[in-house]
Amino acid sequence: MRLTRYFLPVLKETPAEAQIVSHRLMLRAGMIKQSSAGIYSWLPLGYKVLKNIETIVHEEQQRAGHIPLLMPTLQSADLWRESGRYDDYGEEMLRIQDRHGRDMLYGPTNEELVTDIFRSHVSSYKDLPLTLYHIQWKFRDERRPRFGVMRGREFYMKDGYNFDLTKEDALHAYNRHLVSYLRTYERMGLQAIPMRADGGPIGGDYTHEFLVLAETGESEVFYDSAVTDLSFGDREIDYDDVAQCQGVLEEFTTKYARTDETHDEALFNEIPEERRRVARGIEVGQIFYFGTKYSDALGATVQGPDGKPVSVHMGSHGIGVSRLLGAIIEASHDENGIIWPEGVTPFHAGIVNLKQGDAEADAACEDLYAKMSAMGLEPLYDDRNERAGGKFATMDLIGLPWRITVGPRGLKNGVVELTSRKTGESEELAPDAALNKIAAIYGKQ
RNA sequence: CGGGGCGUGGCGCAGUCUGGUAGCGCACCUGUUUUGGGUACAGGGGGUCGUAGGUUCGAAUCCUGCCGCCCCGACCA
Structure with missing residues (x-):
């Protein structure tokens, strides 16, 4: 969505x-x-x-x-x-x-x-x-x-x-x-x-x-x-x-x-x-x-x-x-x-685009969105033209267990950020690696 | 059901005591600006002041009834 x-x-x-x-x-x-x-x-x-x-x-x-x-x-x-x-x-x-x-x-x-x-x-x-x-x-x-x-x-x-x-x-x-x-x-x-x-x-x-x-x-x-x-x-x-x-x-x-x-x-x-x-x-x-x-x-x-x-x-x-x-x-x-347990979460993961309108960031988000959907996962893509802080605050509030953060800075190095809502811990991964990790968590692989 | 409190733009509140025709922040719309944890500025739209009656030249403000909602207690998935 x-x-x-x-x-x-x-x-x-x-x-x-x-x-x-x-x-x-x-x-x-x-x-x-x-x-x-x-x-x-x-x-x-x-x-x-x-x-x-x-x-x-x-x-x-x-x-x-x-x-x-x-x-x-x-x-x-x-x-x-x-x-x-x-x-x-x-x-x-x-x-x-x-x-x-x-x-x-x-x-x-x-x-x-x-x-x-x-x-x-x-x-x-x-x-x-x-x-x-x-x-x-x-x-x-x-x-x-x-x-x-x-x-x-x-x-x-x-x-x-x-x-x-x-x-x-x-x-x-x-x-x-x-x-x-x-x-x-x-x-x-x-x-x-x-x-x-x-x-x-x-x-x-x-x-x-x-x-x-x-x-x-x-x-x-x-x-x-x-x-x-x-x-x-x-x-x-x-x-x-x-x-x-x-x-x-x-x-x-x-x-x-x-x-x-x-x-x-x-x-x-x-x-x-x-x-x-x-x-x-x-x-x-x-x-x-x-x-x-x-x-x-x-x-x-x-x-x-x-x-x-x-x-x-x-x-x-x-x-x-x-x-x-x-x-x-x-x-x-x-x-x-909220921090939703994976068993009941309304969406499996959130995708946060840090710079909406940036061609690279938009494309990377769209790609993640399409691949995740194809895997049978339901992502929530924050594609609003909002600042990063607002998007993060919304994601934290609605409590999706996993968040993929996509921005031009990380994409230059070929990485996105995968963050656990529960622990707050983040790791930088290639987009496909982040996807695989989420798929594994939800048993979709 | 006993006790207490509150009803003012979508949300949070001020104004009520002391009556003079409604205001602030957020959100929303327009523009500029900004962009890795809720930017900044300017302009703008939106309110039967819960409701009915009363007092008064005049009521969000005073009086009475009613309705709604919240909290504490007793009772219950």
């Missing part, structure tokens, strides 16, 4: 309403525009990152054998009356009426809808196990939306639901989700620690929240520092292997890691003192096993081998896709702007 043809409304000054760094940077980098309290338009750059994150979530869900579908945002109140949650959910649920006066609602979650789909079409134990998920906009009418996309009223979320014949099968689904979530967050350059959590209104004995450590996190967390040494890495996983999934769960959840909801001071104090950590975290996902709560309420049963109806065991699992943008920025930025 050429910057002169793009829409990137960056701001030099920070809008007054933004208090935390991710919100400020998202506004300054032209990623979002607030529409009303807790509701945002996603401008091109923000939309691009949102879609990148969504893609990773889709890929990892499907790798784990989960099946995508799409349910509506607007739901009939009838199903919610049937489950008993129409009255229970309270003020956070946005209730509306259609022209016929029928009660509708903007879905805050989808247990009712997905269970309805299930009971309409699944009637035999042979159809199990089944895990359905979707990524869809949700609305929860927060009393006090804040922190930009981290606590919006409208938010984009992956929610999935597993249906199993037995508790054992459902617990394997639980483990499978925990494993797939570890992979998902790592691909985004995040360390998200599974922590024992509280069931809340969804209920359930088994539940973990995934937290990204950040000073601005809303939850207080207590953990053994050994958990931050754990990394999923690129190990092979067979998601059908019950023992392997169970093993990963044990590896990642045995050490003490809890939020303030479930914190146990006595257990915490058993950790060697030098490994005790009290910090803050951003919740970016949660998994539940809740048994037959919804299947009982909504009559989701299958016929077992003996011909008798059995309520299915269910769990639900969520990843806050829109919230993740804020969480990633909270975890990865500096005083000059």
Whole structure:
């Protein structure tokens, strides 16, 4: 993309309403525009990152054998009356009426809808196990939306639901989700620690929240520092292997890691003192096993081998896709702007032309741009007639991991400059060598 | 929902106390200049002062209602 043809409304000054760094940077980098309290338009750059994150979530869900579908945002109140949650959910649920006066609602979650789909079409134990998920906009009418996309009223979320014949099968689904979530967050350059959590209104004995450590996190967390040494890495996983999934769960959840909801001071104090950590975290996902709560309420049963109806065991699992943008920025930025992890960056690299209009510099940039595109990489070429300082400031703000700086001075010696956004380190390389290095980083060679 | 604060060109703000018909910086447009980390100068366009009502010869400014937004707390992906 050429910057002169793009829409990137960056701001030099920070809008007054933004208090935390991710919100400020998202506004300054032209990623979002607030529409009303807790509701945002996603401008091109923000939309691009949102879609990148969504893609990773889709890929990892499907790798784990989960099946995508799409349910509506607007739901009939009838199903919610049937489950008993129409009255229970309270003020956070946005209730509306259609022209016929029928009660509708903007879905805050989808247990009712997905269970309805299930009971309409699944009637035999042979159809199990089944895990359905979707990524869809949700609305929860927060009393006090804040922190930009981290606590919006409208938010984009992956929610999935597993249906199993037995508790054992459902617990394997639980483990499978925990494993797939570890992979998902790592691909985004995040360390998200599974922590024992509280069931809340969804209920359930088994539940973990995934937290990204950040000073601005809303939850207080207590953990053994050994958990931050754990990394999923690129190990092979067979998601059908019950023992392997169970093993990963044990590896990642045995050490003490809890939020303030479930914190146990006595257990915490058993950790060697030098490994005790009290910090803050951003919740970016949660998994539940809740048994037959919804299947009982909504009559989701299958016929077992003996011909008798059995309520299915269910769990639900969520990843806050829109919230993740804020969480990633909270975890990865500096005083000059965002530092995107390579897994989610909106463009693979920036090309800065230090002297727009100089025939040699223009030609070198065009050549880099064409070659990079041919390699399947997406560069952002700053071809504005701006001064170097302005171009560098923009690149730093929007946080592309790599920048190629092209100017007449370097070209005289046959080199361009390749700079890492994260370390700030630069090296001078022949243009093709710089390209090869970027291609290798993104596995395009 | 309790407490606090703020609404003035796209953004950041001054002006409000003490009423006299709107200003600064950034951004934008034109020209000159400059060009390896946000050049300098000159000219220019753009504002129902959140909104409705009231007081007054006269309201951004004083009074009242309403709306919107932000922060702290309690609650939540």
